[in-house]
Amino acid sequence: MSEELGRRVDVHVHPTRYSRHGPTFAEKNRIEFSPEGLLREMDVAGIGHGVFLCPRLAPSLEAGLQDVSEVARRTGGRFLPTGTVDPTKGTSHIETALALWDQNDPPLVGIKLYPGYLPFDVTDPRLEPVYAWAERARVPVWVHQGDTSDPDGLLRYVRPILLDEVAVRWRAVRFVLCHLGNPWIEEAAEVVYKNENVYTDTSGLLNPFAERYEAQVHRMRTRLRHAILAVGDVRKVLYGSDWPISSIADAVGLVDGLDLPSADKERILGGNARELLGLRG
Numbered sequence: 664m665s666e667e668l669g670r671r672v673d674v675h676v677h678p679t680r681y682s683r684h685g686p687t688f689a690e691k692n693r694i695e696f697s698p699e700g701l702l703r704e705m706d707v708a709g710i711g712h713g714v715f716l717c718p719r720l721a722p723s724l725e726a727g728l729q730d731v732s733e734v735a736r737r738t739g740g741r742f743l744p745t746g747t748v749d750p751t752k753g754t755s756h757i758e759t760a761l762a763l764w765d766q767n768d769p770p771l772v773g774i775k776l777y778p779g780y781l782p783f784d785v786t787d788p789r790l791e792p793v794y795a796w797a798e799r800a801r802v803p804v805w806v807h808q809g810d811t812s813d814p815d816g817l818l819r820y821v822r823p824i825l826l827d828e829v830a831v832r833w834r835a836v837r838f839v840l841c842h843l844g845n846p847w848i849e850e851a852a853e854v855v856y857k858n859e860n861v862y863t864d865t866s867g868l869l870n871p872f873a874e875r876y877e878a879q880v881h882r883m884r885t886r887l888r889h890a891i892l893a894v895g896d897v898r899k900v901l902y903g904s905d906w907p908i909s910s911i912a913d914a915v916g917l918v919d920g921l922d923l924p925s926a927d928k929e930r931i932l933g934g935n936a937r938e939l940l941g942l943r944g
């Protein structure tokens with residue numbers, strides 16, 4: 664146990680037991696697919712906390728929450744738990760989710776939505792109670808945007824522009840537009856630029872199975888740099904890995920290699936998330 668935790672924060676990790684492709688990515692990245700393995704990678708990179716996004720493939724709402732909460736407790740709070748919900752399952756499923764979120768121990772730090780993987784988009788009226796809950800609980804909503812790693816996902820549901828309407832309607836709710844909306848990065852940057860309550864994360868931008876991996880890293884870093892310029896405010900950009908899709912070393916390296924002042928990079932790697940999540944210190 665290190666005496667002092669790193670001040671960096673990873674806002675997007677999936678150390679879940681309910682993962683279809685996690686072990687395959689972990690093998691390719693030569694990392695250990697377990698919360699403890701992830702903690703060791705985080706320690707090397709000076710990352711104190713990781714936001715554990717609630718798995719969408721858990722067999723029930725209860726099982727998903729149990730997974731994130733048990734890992735949060737077991738790791739002394741280094742993983743921060745979130746909830747998720749499938750609005751296509753109807754009103755009573757959503758009501759059950761809200762009731763479980765109210766009682767969750769430890770308290771949830773946010774909600775993750777998986778449009779595209781599931782056939783809904785963020786403007787779906789069935790999500791209104793979810794946004795109202797997030798406003799009441801004062802926690803951000805993470806929204807998957809952009810390419811789905813599952814070929815059965817539907818891209819019409821994942822265009823960043825859809826989040827604009829929701830951000831306008833729910834000004835008191837903060838949203839994290841995940842993956843910079845990749846490949847619709849310019850569109851995502853505009854939504855973040857325009858809306859004070861929309862942030863973005865740098866997660867899942869690297870595919871370890873891609874050919875010419877180094878060239879891909881270079882291309883993505885250039886796109887990320889342009890997106891930050893378009894957003895115009897480095898405080899709106901949060902480091903995330905999408906672990907195990909990226910190793911922590913690769914995901915941190917993407918940000919570390921940006922042509923930015925080191926104070927800005929540290930903001931992206933942790934300072935911004937600490938403010939967003941209200942982490943002390």
Ligand SMILES: [Zn+2]
Pocket residue numbers: 675677716866867905
């Ligand atoms: Zn993810």
